[in-house]
């Protein structure tokens with residue numbers, strides 16, 4: 001039976017999870033080391049479909065800073081992070097921008113938008 005060690009990143013506690021295939025197959029995976037139920041969900045998702053919130057910056061013109069902080073407004077598959085960055089790195093905006101403005105809609109057809117993390121004028 002294979003067991004994978006994962007650090008839960010759902011909250012600052014950072015529990016060390018052990019996720020193993022479940023031999024009795026009531027559930028496909030069993031999770032140990034979690035201090036709350038969210039850790040179990042996170043551990044199973046990391047095995048089945050790992051996802052991440054992406055935070056980065058993009059170029060902005062006519063603003064006091066050269067780069068605008070942006071993030072996804074949901075999670076994207078971990079294996080699409082680099083493709084998302086290729087799209088984001090081609091984007092340039094001009095101020096004014098308000099926090100929450102959609103910068104890239106439905107990136108890579110994930111159903112997730114790239115939005116401004118702060119306002120800039």
Ligand code: SF4
Pocket residue numbers: 008009010011012013014015033034035036037038039040042
């Ligand atoms: S298992 Fe629960 S308490 Fe532990 S890091 Fe994850 S969310 Fe936080």
